[in-house]
Amino acid sequence: MEFWSAITANFLIAFPALFSIVNPLGGALIYSQITIGRPVSERTWLAWRVAFYSAIVMLVSLLIGATLMSFFGVSIDALRVAGGTVVAVSGWRMLYNPQETEDRKQDHATADKAHAWGSDVAFFPLTMPFTTGPGTISVAIALSATRPTSPVAELLPFYAGVCGAALAIALLVGICYAYAERVVDLLGPARTRILTRLSAFLLLCIGVQVLLTGVQGALEHVIALKH
Known part of the structure; x- marks a missing residue:
C-alpha cells in the first residue's frame, strides 16, 4: 500500500x-496554426511523433539529469537549489507574462516554414525547442x-511516479496536437491563457518547494560538519 502511495505522491x-512548462493545450493552439493546410493524416502522424x-526528452532528463550533474561535481543540494530557482523563475514569468512564452514558442516553430516539410521537423523544431525545450x-x-x-526501495516508486507523469504528459501532447482544431474550438485563446496562469502558479510553488528542500539539506550538512 505504501509503495503505491509513494508512486501516486511522486506522480x-x-x-x-x-x-x-510543456503546456500541451497552449501548444495545440500554435500547432494548429503552423500545420494549417496540411492533410489531416499528416498532422496526426506528426503529432504522435512529437509526442514520442x-x-x-523528458525521460532522459529525469533518469540521468541529476546523475550527470553529480558527475561534474554538483551536489544534490546545490542542484535542488539551482533547479528550484530556475523552475520558480519560469513559473513567475509564465504567471505574469504568459504571452511572451507562447510567442517565443511560435517563433521557434514557424521559423521552419521556409524549409521543406520532408525533413524530420517532428524533432526540430516541433519537439525541441517548441514542445520540450530548455525549460x-x-x-x-x-x-x-x-x-x-x-x-533503493524508495527509488523505484520515485522513478515510477515521475516517469509515469512524463509519459502522461507525452500522451496529452499527442492527443492535443492530433486534435488541435477541436482544442482550439473548445478552449480558445482566452480560456487557454487562464489555464496557463493557474498552472504557472502551481509551477512557481513547486519550484519554491524544491529550492527550500535544497536549502534545508545544505544547512543540515553545514550543521553536521560543525558538530
Missing part, C-alpha cells in the same frame, strides 16, 4: 510541474534532484 508532484520524441529539461532535472538518496 502528483511531477505531473503538474511538467504540464505547466517529447517522452524521450522542460530544467524542470525535469530539478525533479530528478528530489530523488531519495537512501534505500
Whole structure:
C-alpha cells in the first residue's frame, strides 16, 4: 500500500510541474496554426511523433539529469537549489507574462516554414525547442534532484511516479496536437491563457518547494560538519 502511495505522491508532484512548462493545450493552439493546410493524416502522424520524441526528452532528463550533474561535481543540494530557482523563475514569468512564452514558442516553430516539410521537423523544431525545450529539461532535472538518496526501495516508486507523469504528459501532447482544431474550438485563446496562469502558479510553488528542500539539506550538512 505504501509503495503505491509513494508512486501516486511522486506522480502528483511531477505531473503538474511538467504540464505547466510543456503546456500541451497552449501548444495545440500554435500547432494548429503552423500545420494549417496540411492533410489531416499528416498532422496526426506528426503529432504522435512529437509526442514520442517529447517522452524521450523528458525521460532522459529525469533518469540521468541529476546523475550527470553529480558527475561534474554538483551536489544534490546545490542542484535542488539551482533547479528550484530556475523552475520558480519560469513559473513567475509564465504567471505574469504568459504571452511572451507562447510567442517565443511560435517563433521557434514557424521559423521552419521556409524549409521543406520532408525533413524530420517532428524533432526540430516541433519537439525541441517548441514542445520540450530548455525549460522542460530544467524542470525535469530539478525533479530528478528530489530523488531519495537512501534505500533503493524508495527509488523505484520515485522513478515510477515521475516517469509515469512524463509519459502522461507525452500522451496529452499527442492527443492535443492530433486534435488541435477541436482544442482550439473548445478552449480558445482566452480560456487557454487562464489555464496557463493557474498552472504557472502551481509551477512557481513547486519550484519554491524544491529550492527550500535544497536549502534545508545544505544547512543540515553545514550543521553536521560543525558538530
